[in-house]
Amino acid sequence: MSNRDKKTNENVMPAPVTKLPAVSDRHDADEEAPGAADRPPLPAAFVRRMEALLGEEAGAFLRAYGEPRAYGLRLNGRKLADLRLEPDKLHRMFGLEPVPWCPGGFYYAPESRPGRHPYHAAGLYYIQEPSAMSAAELLAPQPGELVLDLAAAPGGKATQIADRLAGQGLLVANEIHPARARVLSENIERMGIANAVVTNEPPDRLAKRFPAYFDAVMLDAPCSGEGMFRKDPDAVREWSEAAVTACAVRQAGILGEAAKMVRPGGRLVYSTCTFNREENEETIERFLERRPDFELRRSLRLFPHRERGEGHYAALLVRREDADEGGRAAAGAHAGRGRKGGRDAGRRDGGGFARFRAFAAEALPGFSPDEDLPGGGPLAFGQQLYWLPDGGGRFAPHLLDGLRVLRPGLHLGDLPKDRFEPAHALALHLRPSAARWCLPFAADAPETAAWLRGEALPADANLAGWGLVAVDGLPLGWGKASGGRINNRLPKGLRRP
Secondary structure, eight states, X not given: OOOXXXXXXXXXXXXXXXXXXOOBOOTTOOSOOOOGGGSOOOOHHHHHHHHHHHGGGHHHHHHHTTSOOOOEEEEOHHHHTTOOSOHHHHHHHHTOEEOXXXXXXXXXXXXXXXXXXXXXXXXXXXXXXXXXXXXXXHHOOOTTOEEXXXXXXXXXXXXXXXXXXXXXXXXXXXXXXXXXXXXXXXXXXXXXXXXXXEEOOOHHHHHHHSTTOEEEEEEEOOBOOGGGTTTOHHHHHHOOHHHXXXXXXXXXXXXXXXXXXXXXXXXXXXXXXXXXXXXXXXXHHHHHHHOTTEEEEXXXXXXXXXXXXXXXXXXXXXXXXXXXXXXXXXXXXXXXXXXXXXXXXXXXXXXXXXXXXXXXXXXXXXXXXXXXSOSEEEEEETTEEEEEEOTTXXXXXXXXXXXXXXXXXXXXXXXXXXXXXXXXXXXXXXXXXXXXXXXXXXXXXXXHHXXXXXXXXXXXXXXXXXEEEEETTEEEEEXXXXXXXXXXXXXXXXXXX
């Protein structure tokens, strides 16, 4: 995915970022993968470990390393409802076959290359390793909940959580590494998600800000990446027993911070894309010894010789209802303090939202900010205007004070001088029917390819002002019509060569 040349938005007092050693976070990476003949040999110590772990099954597991890897994507439910294409045709186009443990998850034929299709740019799906889809399903977020994805980049589980929230409640998607946090933010944007905040903080700082706060927490922990061996040769080369031990120590610390943010009765899913017990069952066992207020409700393991996927581990932990609430009462009071109710909460935009309303009245007659945005209020970061969701009245702007924030909700647009310039994120959130005009093209139309290259398109001379360009019912971005042409407003970093 192309990184856009876009300045990171930060709150007034950005916190320092603590860098962790490099670990595997490749389970939502691109489609390319080496063939079996190009893969490096498995480390002898890893082979011995798997033989001890799997016993008679070890031979089948090791043979699976020489087989083709699994390719998967997960459809975006909100976008799928707008797609003007028969489902059967979509399935044939990419050779889709259902992933058993994930509604909306599908295996695809690698030769179909969905990452290069215009539907990917429009946010119709997220390319995600099939086994990795299991963890968010185990967490089972419900509409209206407050959910934290603590180590969220590149965004597979975060966007899956957001899909299950169905526009209600709030997702805080966090990533400690700045570069990966920017990729996470871009994927949140591409999928058209409005009720998400993206932060770039170490876990301990978030734990101090949100004690006993979230209904559900996802921790896809940085790990030694044994489940990445078929798709990433570097994961094989970087593996060592010392790395496994170091990862287990690091995971214990992150898991401890994650647990501090789970409310009594709330849920925590810990997952890895690795196979060894040190980073999986033993990490959970040590955690439960330290935190008797949690109990293990369910765990699962996916192996590549048993299931069609690269492998995953996930454990569902539930905090007891009678657990000491700790700082939750204070956090809740802090969240609600200063709210005036409804959509007036947190409007620190200096009049920018009035400009947005004027823009929407002209360019988006089918869109109502009061009805088509989640509960919350506008928030200005410099010359950028966002819509900050309030999580059903449980989240307020000052909870972000002092945190490093890349995306405080949905980016509505920019505020240069006395104008309003709509953001690409807003275009991807909208339905085509909202716009005063929308030019629809088929996925294979030459106009679609030209648009994704950043080219202007010819238009009727009577067409003027802001509108949308769409592919089969899915917005690709903003255009501005004038003098018989539509000027392309697709961000330069997203344009194709």
